[in-house]
Amino acid sequence: MGHIDTLRGTGGPSPVSFEDFDSRLLPAWETLRGPAGRPCPRVEAAAKVTGSARYSGDRHLPGQLYGAILRSPIPHGEVEHLDASRARALPGVHAVLCHHDAPALRWRKCLLFDPRVRFVGDEVAAVAAETPQQAADALRLIDVRYRPLPFVLDADRALADGAPRIHADGNLAEEPKRYARGDVERGFAEADVVMDLVFTTQAALHNSLESHGCTARWENGSLTLWESTQGIHQIRADVARHLELSDNRVRVITEHMGGGFGAKLVMWKHSLIAALLARRSNRPVQLMLDRTAENLAAGNRNPTRQHVRLGAKRDGRLTAIEVTAVAAIGANAVGGESSNVTGVYQRLYRCANVRTEQLAVHTNTGPSCAFRAPGYVEGVFGLESAMDALARELALDPMALRLANYTERDQVRDLLYSAPDGLRGCHARAASAARSPDAPHLKLEAQAVRRGVGIAAHEWGGGGSPPAYAWAKLNADGTLDVVMGVQDIGTGTRTGLTQIAAEELGIDLARVTVHIGDTATGPFAPQSGGSATLATLGPAVRAAVADLGARAVDAAARLHDQDVTALCRERGRIVRSDGTAEWRLEQIAEALAPQMLTGAGLRSGNPPERSVRTFGVQIAEVAVNVRTGEVVVERLVAAHDCGRVINPKLVASQILGGVTQGVGFALFEERLVDEATGVPLNANLEDYHVPTQADAPAVVVAPGDRPDTAANAIGAKGIGEPPMIPVAPAIANAVYDAVGVRITELPLTRARVLAALARAGEAG
């Protein structure tokens, strides 16, 4: 099933509520007349550029200590001996935790401080001290002796007979995920052409600018965590359960965040460690991971190997799709959005005969977790590279081949898409924004430089789903506060939701404040994942404001002795339908004060008869220097379908960021692990190459702006993850177009490109 299904249920009808206004009762927004749809700057822009925006590591509480974690230097072994007495005796040290004395809390399949270490970077002990330097010194004074165990770093060896067992139940992390429809053998038998290819993708590191971490404070038996997280309610629930606290004793706050990209969807060990250190020391404790720890132990994109077979008729129609994907997920399965490598093989093209299998395998490496379109970035590289190869084999235009296999239905759920033409529109917009391959710019400028163009398409979730809630209150001066228990992970959630509230009530953006990021004040909202936040929360905001608006109409009728059925709400006013009278909202609010109008809204279920998905097509233009192996992405057209565009500036920002991150994945980024020792060699920003501005192409943003009215009450879908999905195959296909060599392993480093060119040179 799709990623969103794993994350939070099937998106079916919302539970009955007698209080909240259900977003399904809202009429569609036919046109936008207020702030929604406009390219507003982020509401927190000034705070961010002036430095006044506070992140989790910006908390400086009185008496605050600094936590630090001792991590395993070996990939697999037993802690035979651990003596922390010298660390405890160090001046400034207030607490030390290790498996001898920490509560035996379970975390996933292991203990919080497990005497068995399973990867380089696994947590062994922790300290809290008055300065970060003292904490670092204390770690060096902890004396640990390990008994090394045999280890395994890659999925194939982990599945082999006699491989070291990473967990008692073996190295297969879960039952293989299998999917089938039709008769694949018959499909291949009917095929005129069969493509049979193997693709590999690498372990990639998130490298959010802000690392994982939190500040923990206990007061009267209640815990407050300022946490850099994509899910404040998720953290609250998990921390409360692990520490055996009731929910109302845990408060999680995320005011601003410097990125998460999926790695902050779940509760990692540091949250519990900070809480325990704070309890033991009776002081607030701040525990932020440094860059090394971030890159060793706080998530990565699982490397995959995909064996792909496509069967097709001469005219390009697919008769069979088969894929077996193996993902190395590291030492622990941490939950969150699942890495759905095979999902796109099931949905993107019309094909009666499909069989997919995905294996998740434990290895003695840092645990993987969701990373911007988990599974899809990997899977689309395989599928769309194979489709490009098929187009070449059949001498068909790559876009024509894709359109020949177009589907308006979600073939997994057997439902029509809420936007059946969504992907077709992306193809059309991409084609019109792309330059002709015969254009002068694509002629050779130097003997060594070859230019090429490549295309890739994708589908994805991002339709949002219940449950989610919003509360609205109209202040005495007619300004509006909206409260939700959601978080803004840096994407602009706060701004988009403010625009929706202002649009619905018909007032200026400046008269609306959205309060988010605090479990103590806001009602439940899900984690920010699956590109679903706007589509999940937006309808709830509209519903809450509409609920408040209905009460305002009632209030106006009572205040002014009118028949309520003769009044309606229009752009910040209550008006008589015959036009003879009107009152501004602030007049109503002022007259009512100190009484207050409030509203509560909930996100209703998605339409049962439709499947809500997002789509995209990208076309990359590359220049390949055959002497040096350098690949330069010169221009990239990104045409995505995210339904209604609430804020073009934010949409463009997600596209620029996603494409840039995709360029890094396509060309440079790869965690390298020393095979002899299991030590990652580039867990830093010098040797792990994220893309720089110089590596980013000119991005042509060509989003559609067609409301998906069948999807939800705001007609908008997500755009957070999609822009990264098709980047790598679009680039790899363009490289093929340029030099006639198909590189099936990511990233396309100088080394891989030169090696592939050399092989091609030898071959022909």
Add this chain to the structure above:
Amino acid sequence: MRPFEYHRARDTSEAASLLSEVGVQTCLLAGGTDVLPLMKDGVIAPRRLVDIKRSADLDHAVTLDDEGLRIGALTTLAEIAENALVREQAPLLAEAAESAATPQLRDAATVAGNLLQRPRCWYYRNPAFHCWLAGGAVCHARDGHNERHAIFEGDAPSPCCAVHPSDLAPALIALDAGVRLRASDGQARDVSLETLFRPPTSDRRTETVVGDALVLEIRVPRLAPQTYTRFVKVAARRTWSFALAAVAARVTVQYGRITHAALVLGGVANVPWRARQAEQALVGAPPAEDVVDRAARLAVSGARSLGHNAYKVALVQGLVTEALHTLFARAVAK
């Protein structure tokens, strides 16, 4: 934090006496872009840092006299890249300086520090390994991840396969640069820059033979007429990364023949690597296509790739081809 003493030296003489004190591990500090990360990573743990940024007899200035350019030891990479005299007299050096690191790092890093910097090998820099270069017994890169490591060794196999990371060193060597040192006896001594670089040995685990001497200035002689230069570097990405390989190329062409050639490679050996056979093949030849091919082939003679760096052999040939193509085109156009 490991405690250390900090001294600000009034002049090089004070710095030298602090440096030579027996029993106290001492490091010089100028730009700090290499020393401080080495300390933070735990690769070195000096007991004392001697800050020479304000030494009275060191400067960051570029001047031109009859001999050529004089570049003070403290001159930053940014100053070199932007300096009008350098750009006019030694554009090769400006190109190399501009290709290094980031604007922030170039603003802090000094030319002398750049020449004396330690390798970026991920085994050497990682405290989880105690590699040969850091004083241990083995080179982990030889059979490990050696994508960024050496393809050239001297006559004897080197116990280390890290590469010299400097972009400036190949350029300066190609320009026949000299260096003025303050020797341990207090005397100034002029030597060719090239002679400072030597592969490490078991009793000298560094890439230079500077020892306790201090670099005072760099001297770059004037170029002969009809001399053409080019610096080409390829890194893993387009900026802010060290060279996978780089070439500093210089040819002088008179009456249709190459009369002088220098091809110095960066990122391929323990030290900046002179492609001598290629240089010899160029001298006396015309600036022609087949000469480019021959030079590119000869530039990698003697190359021995490790498990993961065979691509560097092709890359060096590509770089030499790219550089010579440009130079020959300019020479022929004259």
